[in-house]
Amino acid sequence: MTEAPLKALEKIGLHSTKPVHYQLTPAELTEQTVQRKEGVLNDTGALLINTGEFTGRSPKDKFTVKDEITANTVHWNDFNIPLEPKYFDQMHEKLVNYLNTKELWVRDCYACADPAYRLNIRVTNENPWSNLFAYNMFLRPTEDELENFTPEWHIIQAPGFKADPAVDGTRQHNFAMVSFTKKMILIGGTGYTGEMKKGIFTILNYILPQNKNVLSMHCSANMGKAGDTAIFFGLSGTGKTTLSADPNRSLIGDDEHGWTDHGVFNFEGGCYAKTIDLSAEKEPEIYNAIKPGALVENVTFIDGTNKIDFSSKIITENTRVSYPLSFISNALEPSVGKMPKNIFFLTADAYGILPPVSKLTPGQAMYQFISGYTAKVAGTEAGVTEPKSTFSACFGAPFLPLHPGQYAEMLGKKMTMHNVNVWMINTGWSGGPYGVGSRMKLPYTRAMITAALEGKLDNVEFEAHPVFGMMMPKECPGVPTEVLNPRNTWTDKAAYDTKAKDLAQQFIKNFEKYASGVTAEILAAAPKI
Ligand code: ATP
Ligand code: MN
Numbered sequence: 001m002t003e004a005p006l007k008a009l010e011k012i013g014l015h016s017t018k019p020v021h022y023q024l025t026p027a028e029l030t031e032q033t034v035q036r037k038e039g040v041l042n043d044t045g046a047l048l049i050n051t052g053e054f055t056g057r058s059p060k061d062k063f064t065v066k067d068e069i070t071a072n073t074v075h076w077n078d079f080n081i082p083l084e085p086k087y088f089d090q091m092h093e094k095l096v097n098y099l100n101t102k103e104l105w106v107r108d109c110y111a112c113a114d115p116a117y118r119l120n121i122r123v124t125n126e127n128p129w130s131n132l133f134a135y136n137m138f139l140r141p142t143e144d145e146l147e148n149f150t151p152e153w154h155i156i157q158a159p160g161f162k163a164d165p166a167v168d169g170t171r172q173h174n175f176a177m178v179s180f181t182k183k184m185i186l187i188g189g190t191g192y193t194g195e196m197k198k199g200i201f202t203i204l205n206y207i208l209p210q211n212k213n214v215l216s217m218h219c220s221a222n223m224g225k226a227g228d229t230a231i232f233f234g235l236s237g238t239g240k241t242t243l244s245a246d247p248n249r250s251l252i253g254d255d256e257h258g259w260t261d262h263g264v265f266n267f268e269g270g271c272y273a274k275t276i277d278l279s280a281e282k283e284p285e286i287y288n289a290i291k292p293g294a295l296v297e298n299v300t301f302i303d304g305t306n307k308i309d310f311s312s313k314i315i316t317e318n319t320r321v322s323y324p325l326s327f328i329s330n331a332l333e334p335s336v337g338k339m340p341k342n343i344f345f346l347t348a349d350a351y352g353i354l355p356p357v358s359k360l361t362p363g364q365a366m367y368q369f370i371s372g373y374t375a376k377v378a379g380t381e382a383g384v385t386e387p388k389s390t391f392s393a394c395f396g397a398p399f400l401p402l403h404p405g406q407y408a409e410m411l412g413k414k415m416t417m418h419n420v421n422v423w424m425i426n427t428g429w430s431g432g433p434y435g436v437g438s439r440m441k442l443p444y445t446r447a448m449i450t451a452a453l454e455g456k457l458d459n460v461e462f463e464a465h466p467v468f469g470m471m472m473p474k475e476c477p478g479v480p481t482e483v484l485n486p487r488n489t490w491t492d493k494a495a496y497d498t499k500a501k502d503l504a505q506q507f508i509k510n511f512e513k514y515a516s517g518v519t520a521e522i523l524a525a526a527p528k529i
Helices: 003-011 026-035 085-099 128-137 143-147 194-211 240-244 362-371 404-417 442-453 493-515
Strands: 020-022 039-041 047-049 062-065 081-083 104-111 119-125 153-158 175-179 184-188 215-223 229-234 250-253 256-259 264-266 270-274 295-297 320-324 340-347 357-360 373-376 388-391 421-426 462-464 471-473
Touching: 003 020, 003 104, 003 119, 026 039, 026 047, 026 128, 047 128, 062 085, 062 194, 081 085, 085 153, 085 175, 085 184, 104 128, 119 128, 119 194, 128 194, 128 270, 128 295, 128 320, 153 194, 175 194, 184 194, 194 215, 194 256, 194 404, 215 240, 215 404, 229 240, 240 250, 240 270, 240 340, 240 442, 250 256, 250 264, 256 404, 340 362, 340 373, 340 442, 357 362, 357 442, 362 404, 362 421, 362 493, 388 493, 421 442
Parallel strands: 020 104, 047 295, 062 081, 062 175, 119 153, 153 184, 229 340, 340 421
Antiparallel strands: 039 047, 104 119, 175 184, 215 229, 215 250, 215 256, 256 264, 270 320, 295 320, 357 421, 357 471, 373 388, 462 471
């Protein structure tokens, strides 16, 4: 490691007595992971690792330091859990003491593809595969840019370090701690790589709207040949990554974007796709990205082979692969798109109530954005079949440090100013709830989105949903007409009506906390019982 980057490390207390690997290539990181017996290769040359005890994020263990900067600006809630500065400082010291006896992997990278908002990051890891994740997911500086690289933010990540809740101010042994004053994220006790990416997303969701007048969004984005950008909001599992990978459109990004006065830019340099039930037929772009350089998490092999068993949930349902954007054949580089023309709200409604495609008025759009609804299928426990509703403001509450109203207000202004079409897409159940009906077929969902994007729904007849009010097209190219109105797909119509009212009730109850702060137009878009 050359002098300048080493100095930057010493500034934050890192001066390990063991080798410090700086800016290794994906091939080197892959080889070292295999040598250390921390990972294996599959038949297509991707690196497979296990993230250990944690195979998903742990929102209850993510803390934000409450200090002069954040005390009155952060919206303290279940996802923005305050931490006293003394605990952060103590943890910083403990973590570097731990890492100073270890071999380290260090990477300089950045977030935000639009140079005006670029944020330089230094990631320090305890193992090579975590560092490969940083290579894949953050943006990669050129050799020239590395010459004068000054990290603004630091991530220090040590999966093997365990906190002591009795003295460390944590809930349990794992944690992610964010300090806006120190410009540092400390991660310990968990090897789940997603904590690093969503940690940076969280800080951008604080900095960009507040200080740079940029709307930060939990969405994917792609652009058509005519420069028409589409953005897809949605909670986990609703289809952001899957549906943004469209061979007819250029991919901007699959998860985190900013909307400026000029257009949309990706925060990241890579994708983090689910691999559960992945197939070459249904999702060729993602399937083909599983090649050398890709990092596949928590999958197992088909017995006696080195082929991934994509159907296996033995380790977790949340199996994932990270890869640089360039692994998708039509990715935009740099990933900056023009002004959005269409917005899609994705929901995976496991109750089977919401229409698979519908058009929203501006008031309905704001109502749905603030609500942030999806319904997850019940866990894998036997006998549990009732779906569980989630309302997550702005389709991303766990990552939003500011009050949801701040993001909603910005979106509302941008939507109106640029006259954007807003659609709601239910990628979830049809023909009945989970257990009775089935998930909307992916080719149908793709056809609905394509139709909306190509203006094929501009001149068809619509009907209003009787409870939720959104306008449902009566026909859509490539989609059987019967599935367009969800009530038609249920054998028991009375059961549909009852469930629809029940879901509407949940929307209304959830919205109570926002009701006093929104306009009459938005309130009027509430479902009607
Ligand atoms: P995260 O925020 O966790 O990354 P995401 O919104 O990116 O979540 P995806 O990774 O796109 O979600 O997951 C959608 C999953 O649902 C994929 O595994 C996809 O194959 C599956 N799926 C099944 N039917 C559909 C459908 N009709 N539309 C979209 N996805 C579908
Ligand atoms: Mn995704």
